[in-house]
Amino acid sequence: MMADSTQPASFAFDTESNAKIPTILAKYPPGKQASAVLPLLDLAQRQMGRTTGSAWVPRVAMDEVARVLGMAPIRVYEVATFYLMFNTEPVGKYHLQLCTTTPCWLRGSDDVVQACRKVTGIKGWKETSADGLFTMSEVECVGACVNAPILQVNDDFYEDMDAASTEKLLEALKRGEVPPPGSVKGRQTSAPEGGPITLTTLTFNPAE
Ligand code: FES
Known part of the structure; x- marks a missing residue:
């Protein structure tokens, strides 16, 4: 898996990422920190995007996530390669x-x-x-x-x-x-083109 020249030799969470890790880990009960594997992989991918212009998760970043969470690296590889949202190879800007x-x-x-x-x-x-x-x-x-x-x-x-x-x-x-993202036709969220056609006279009265 991923034995190519694009793999960097090392990865470490930087100051910006490290500042977020305690908040992420605190969302899970003691002893269940492995549940943070998804947000930490996401954090690693975003750091790569921010620092290199290519948002992906190299194998050394998976290893670092494993180290931080006390998991076997293979378990992190399994998660990273299962979800489409994680790029295991470099991507464009x-x-x-x-x-x-x-x-x-x-x-x-x-x-x-x-x-x-x-x-x-x-x-x-x-x-x-x-x-x-x-x-x-x-x-x-x-x-x-x-x-x-x-x-x-x-x-x-x-x-x-x-x-x-x-x-x-x-x-x-x-x-x-x-x-700006959203409808290129200028639709209001998912309302019909030209604007809403239902509930147009409804007013919300919190006292009722
Ligand atoms: S089929 Fe494309 S968003 Fe659902």
Whole structure:
């Protein structure tokens, strides 16, 4: 597993991450600190993103999580490789996570995929663009089908996407701009286009 030259020789939680560890561990009963494996892997991945520009979890970071939690490293490897949210290989600055599950597919996710390929030059899944900016991953339903199709960029959801809005978004990211996430059609959360059409006269009276 992961025996390649991209693996760094060492990893240590930095000051910013270390400041968060006691708060994370305090959420679990004494002796059950292994339950913190998910948030600590997430902490390691975010530190890598913050310090190297690539949010991933190298094996030495998994080893450090194991050491902090008093777990066998293999148990941390099992968790890190099971969940899609943890990247076990380097990713670009912008991790494009394309939902192609049925609702998004019916609403045009194929067009979003093609637009991503066109702008980034990426041919296949899990590949990173030559400029190091983008990695494309295919993901299952991300739970926002109501505004399908969804393109997740790092932590942000861009919704109601099509080919044109995808190209526009990626070109903005290339320029160093980060457009606001949400519906690119300007929908209010998941309300119909043009605004809500129900409960429009309802007023909330806490005294009633
Ligand atoms: S199918 Fe894409 S968000 Fe649910």
